[in-house]
Amino acid sequence: MWITLQGAPCGYVYGVTDALDSTAQARLAEADRLFTSDLSVPEFTLLEHTGFVPVEFVMGVSVYHVGFQPSRGMAAGEYQVLTQAMYQARMNAVGRLVAETKKVAADGVVGVQLGYRGHGADSIEFTAIGTAVRRGDGQGAGYRRPNGEPFTSHLGVKEFYQLLNVGWCPVSFVLGTCVYHIAVQGFLQTIKQIGQNTELPQWTQGFYDAREIAMARLQGEAERDGAEGVVGVTTETKEWVWGGHTLEFFVAGTGIRRISDQRGSLPALVVPTG
């Protein structure tokens, strides 16, 4: 069984059709009547100070069946079929979130969160949620990505405010993934380490290799999208349903770029006296 990837003409950045889900279209068409968001009250009040306003709580979902991956036997190396599936599923979810963002004419999305859960032995559901925001003075074009697309960011409002305060702006939520098969340890090595304090080199090297590949992809996305750097990088390693000797190294962050020479002000010391 082979993976069938989305083959329709697709939204450029996220590698998936950016056609808005039909059930969302009717609701999102009336987005300006009332804003929705996943902001906390402190985040909502702080957002006002950034010059942006919340527009809509946006979401993207993808339930994906992971296809057949030939075994690598005892050798180390990437499972590219699995990696592509994990990438495609996440990109489907984020792409649909961006489609909703565009529908409500927002300039970007803050607080993007990726969630997941399993559906049986070989299917995974990914959800991407966030709050679409728009510049209140109508000058949002300068904050969008260099190609005019809305920016995306997994940073919360507090970090968003801090970035803007020093003249930087989010560009895109970038990901790097690598599903890697760890080489099986030889029998002699197993015998040698019985009762010993010793490193497991194939596991250590496997983690390094998987990280390097995942980081290369994250960096590739950031460069492609016109970012000058990546902040807020988080990593996660999971076996998912693929059993022992297989791990997915997942890394995510937000690419950023400088938009002004503003340097911001240092926080002042406040001493309560009463």
Added chain:
Amino acid sequence: MTRERLTAALQAASRGDDGGLWALETLSRAPGCLWLPPVRTLLGKVRTPARLAAGDWRFAPSRLPGGLPAVHVAHEVRGVRLAESDQPLAQCAAEIADAVWTLAASFGAAAQAELDTVVEGLERATRATS
């Protein structure tokens, strides 16, 4: 200047026959670029079309719904596709030019001079077909 000239040459080519997709194979002569042959199934059916590889970018002839000629633009890193789209050549000419130019620039001045020659050839071919 070469990047802008290449963009302009591709946009001019897009106005010709078949949307100018023949220009993709021409660009495989640029430094670092490769023309990858089609991948076929055991029964001979084309599974992956022939495409131009320029660094992390892959550009292949494609069609939009309705049959209009287009370029399938794919961004791959370490063998995994991170993003893809189908766009008319005129729309992605700058992107193709950027990928090809950046690759040549990474090889140095001699490669950029070689790219100039390829661009001149593309311009001549475009004038000949228009």
